[in-house]
Amino acid sequence: MSENQFIANIKKKESSLQRIKLLKHYDRILKTIKNQKSTMKRIRLLVRGLESATFAQVPLHKDLPNLKPIQFEVSIGSKIENKLEKMEKDLLNKLEQGKRRAVYATFFSDLLEEWASNEDLKIHDEEERSNCEQGAIKKWLNNKQFKEPDLGFLRELTKKKDLQKSFNDIKYSLLDLPSRITQKVMQEEVKQHLNEITSSYKHCLRNRKLAIKTLKDTVLLNEYAGALTISLENLESVDWNLETSYLQTRTIWIKTKFRTYIDYGLYQTLLWNIIGERIGYSLKSCFTSNIVRRIEIKDDKIVKQKNHKTNRESYYSYYNSTVKKNHSVYSDLFMGLLKSSLGSSSQTDYNMQSSGKTITHFHRIIQLLNAKITASKEINPDLNYYVFGIDFKNYFDQFDHQVVAKILHLVGFPSSVVRLILKFLKIPFKIPAKKLNDLNEKEIEIEEEEEKKEEEKEKEKETEEEFIIKKSLNGLPMNYTLSNTLSELIMTLLEIYVYNESEIRIIRCVDDMYICSNSQIKISKAYNAIQIFCEKLGMELNLDKLGFNVLVSKKEKSKSDVVNNLKQLLNYPLPENSVTWGYLIFSEVIGTFIINKKKLFESVDWLKEKINKKNIPIVTKVNLFNIFIKYYISLMAPMVKISRDHLPNIGKIAIEIEKKLFNGNRFDTELIQNIRKRFQFEGKFPKALLYFPITAGGLGLWRSASYLTGLNENLSFLSSMFLPDSQTREKDYIINSEDWEFIINNKAYSAYCGLLDGISQANPSLTSEQQKRVDDFISRGTEVGGTKRVNLNTYYQWIIIFLGEDVISHFGTFRFLITQLVPMQIIISGRLKDTEITV
Structure with a gap:
């Protein structure tokens, strides 16, 4: 019997005894008043009986009437029979409610006992789980590469003239990264990371339970903070070999103090999450200040080149209050896999909090995409609007370690940090051999030395469980903040490359990506750039999930002409499916997203x-x-x-x-x-x-x-989303006819910004x-x-x-x-x- 079952049984016994005791008590009250002819006397007995109904010496009926003034009224002959009858009826109702509470308490205990008794319940079939598990192992061990990555492509990207200064600034800002990583770990930081583990189903149940237990123990929190601080100061002395890393790290912990209660699995998760977060926020800060600001400056130049009627001072006042909001939305999505604040739920978590007061980065995508499409229809009805949906196949599994290492060096990571990250990627995995029986032996590469060791172990002890130890050449370990940081770094380079080639900003969260524009030339350049980047780095797009839609303007004769013209500019096939997000699909007929039933x-x-x-x-x-x-x-x-x-x-x-x-x-x-x-x-x-x-x-x-x-x-929607006067639209609204995002007319741009505000519960x-x-x-x-x-x-x-x-x-x-x-x-x-x- 588990501890939970034991507690449930105790609660059930308590509530059963409570039910018997209370039901007998209430029956006695009813029997006592049954033969009483006086209404006042029945009321008195009811009040007295209800007052004496208790559980754990706590009264169960606290809102009973004060009988003293009523008795006085009766004694002087006041005619209050109707009032007395109503009072008696109310008291009898309270008695019945008390009975219901006693019965319900027992039912509730039965309910919890049933809940606690099913410790090993699984909704998935064993065969379903086994197939899924074997497929994951097979995919991990095969290390299949779609194409040898072109590392020279990365070198050329970072040396482009208009990007070189930004990358140099980033390199300079990362010089002190080693000291930032090795800063002391405070108890509050450990608590925040533990809260993140408990709130995410992506972490295993064992670690989530340990995290809950640790959060309640101040001494244990200090132990973890101390062990993590010591480990961060000695990162290069651990080689993270599967068999020896625990002993090495434990030796480091007890240099100054013997720590008996630290769980190695939870410790390792905390360590790589803290390292990943510290690297991630340094990167986000660098890239936001250098890359995103560079985009804003370029857009600002576009504004200045136009003959705008308003003076510069009034324009910048307006720019600061409205246009910056558009930039802030992109900044929110920028490296969005990193949490905006510790201790909050994951930004990519699809599970809603009941309060509904927050909008995740994943929802920011559809919010921004919807705003751009809606505004484009209103502001530029005479231009076609193109939308592509992009999705990556096996996102975390396909990143080549050569590519990761090259990017780290080119971006300017100090050598010590690069060595640390490569150690993280090369942590070996110990997989029971029996789980691989059904896998294709030809696709599993096992080094000869490992095979010999396995054979020797078999001879020594046939009953011992066999293991295959393998280091992957591809992929990022799941559920670590450091993996999130590395994936975001690679995808950020993709965003930079696409913007540099097409002047289109990617709308992205993790591997869900969208590009849209009313310029056929720009959208074709952006789509080609995404395909080239993936080919060069050995990444594969999920062809089944690629989507494309076009909103055709009224002046066009047919959609087929528009599509054929676009195909001539593309070096890759046009997706056949419509653009989707979650359970929404884009409808060209309605011109917006609808539910994909x-x-x-x-x-x-x-x-x-x-x-x-x-x-x-x-x-x-x-x-x-x-x-x-x-x-x-x-x-x-x-x-x-x-x-x-x-x-x-x-x-x-x-x-x-x-x-x-x-x-x-x-x-x-x-x-x-x-x-x-x-x-x-x-x-x-x-x-x-x-x-x-x-x-x-x-x-x-x-x-x-x-x-x-x-x-x-x-x-709330504005009654008129955009001003309808088409004659003033192009002259006053749009600075760049191919990219309408920077709108001078306050009403139009305010309407666009209104679509960027999420709906919260009132x-x-x-x-x-x-x-x-x-x-x-x-x-x-x-x-x-x-x-x-x-x-x-x-x-x-x-x-x-x-x-x-x-x-x-x-x-x-x-x-x-x-x-x-x-x-x-x-x-x-x-x-x-x-x-x-x-x-």
Whole structure:
């Protein structure tokens, strides 16, 4: 029996005893008042009985009436029979609510026990996992290169005249990088990195559990900070050999102090994440100041070359307030795989927080792309607008280590840092040989010496598990910040190269990339440049995911003529598919993005089989649904101002997803049926309970409607997006007719910038009664969590607005579950487990 199961059993026994005790107590009260003819006497007995109902010496009914003034009124003969009858009815209702709370507490304990008992649950079939795992191993060991990289191409890129000064400045700013890397690691820095590990499902469950445990232990945090500081000061003395690196690093740790509790796996993740982040922010700072600023200066020159009516002073006042916003959006996306701040959720995480107050870098792409397309249609209706969607195949796996090393040297990394990074890339992987039985032996290259060693081990001990040790020549290890930094460096060079060739800025987050322009010449140069860069460095594009669309102006005779003209300028085939983002696809008919139902429901079909497997605990089923419905909705970009009917369409699709998953039923109806069948639960079960957080006694089911309602309250479009006067449009709006981004007319540019603002959830307007309920909810959260809370996130405020009344009428209070019966350890552990089984 696991620790969680043990705790769940204790809670179940407590709640069962509580139920028996309270139900007997309430029955005694009813029997006592049954034969009483006096209404006042019945009221007195009811109040006395309810006052004596306690759990852990805590009264369960605190809002009982004061009978002293009532008794005085009766004694002097006042006619208050109606008031007394209503009071008796209210007290009897409180008694019934008390019974329901006692019964529900037992059900809730049963629910948690079921949740805790399924420690090894997996929604994926073993065969499915095995095939996936073997495919990953095969891909890693093969080290297939699409083409030998052309390292001379990189050298030529960094020596281009208009780029050379920028690269020289970057080299100069990186001179002190070794000292920045080896700075002392503070406890707060360790905490922030641990928070990042706990919040990301990409890290293994073991490390996430260790991170949670470490965050609670100040002594352990200091131990990690000390060990990491010592390791950073001795990086070159460790060779990171698989068999010896642990002993070497441990020897370094205990030079000054014996450290017994440090976990090597968690330590290694923290070490490379800290190194990667320190390098990453140095790079981002350098490139932003030198490369991005260079782009702004060039654009500024374009502005100055035009005969603009306004004087220079008024223009720069306007430039600082509006045009800079456009630059800031690109700067946000620039090297976007690096987190904007430590401790926050990953910028590429598709999972939405219930508050919905942030927009990820991944959503920034569709936000910027949508703004540019929408503005182009309005400002330049007489020009065609071209959009390409680019996607890389096996993104992290294909980076050649030769290319990484060459780029590090050319950009100006100090030799000591380059050596360190190459050590990181050459960490050997120890893979059980039995996992490779089904792989094609011809495709797996194993050095002869390693084969001989394996044969010798076999002879010595046949029962010992065999391993193949392999160092890869390609690829970046996943889930390390240092890998993210290296990949961003390579892709940043791609962005620089494409801009230098075409003057088009790439819109990119990780490997999702888009280019768009109303210039046929520029867009063809940009697309050709991307293909050339990939060919030269041995990178492969995912041909199935490449997309292309063109918005044809009214003056063109046909789309085919426009496409044929573009093909003549391209050195590579034109993609056949439409441009997509997440579960959106571009519609040339409507001129904007719409929901890609076909792709979405293919994913839903896959989930339906997994989520409806037998013996999945109710809470796990809810958590799985929450994870995937948030994922689906997030990839429909609800926070982006795509169109006025976009949010309603997402809401309707969310209902369709539920019905498709559960054979035509909404999930709340399906859940109540499952609860009654599995736990023999009788009586009324308010649907509102399903949506309350599990720490408050609910099931934590995510309600899409409440989330979307909060967004809709803050959704606003300007009544007139752009001024309609076509005669003044070209003269006043556009400085560069081929690149309209720099607009002088304030109204037009303000409308464009308005599309760059994400939609955040609006807090509901609360009545005084609703505010009291919210405050009570916050107070209870403080009691359960043990930390002071001062507010409630927007999503749960909407839940209370829509569903709070049903819970109050059923239980009489939001405190229907005694705080002592809330097992936080089971809840935290269960949430971790449920996110792990989806991976």
